[in-house]
Amino acid sequence: MMNAATTGLMAGMALGFAGYFGDFWAFLLVLVLGTAGLIVGLAVQGDLDLRARRQR
Numbered sequence: 001m002m003n004a005a006t007t008g009l010m011a012g013m014a015l016g017f018a019g020y021f022g023d024f025w026a027f028l029l030v031l032v033l034g035t036a037g038l039i040v041g042l043a044v045q046g047d048l049d050l051r052a053r054r055q056r
Contacts, residue, residue, distance in 0.1 A: 011038075 002010075011034050018030040042048035 014030055014034065015027060019027040039048065043050055
């Protein structure tokens with residue numbers, strides 16, 4: 001199981017590669033998809049309760 005530091009390192013490397021080899025839109029796409037993946041992963045893992053946020 002990966003910890004937060006490893007996950008952050010991998011996300012930073014992916015954004016760095018997208019920025020270096022692509023353009024701004026590739027960087028933005030990787031950033032948006034990475035954020036969506038993080039939210040889904042936290043919800044599946046149980047660290048993010050989406051029902052509590054929806055009731056507010």
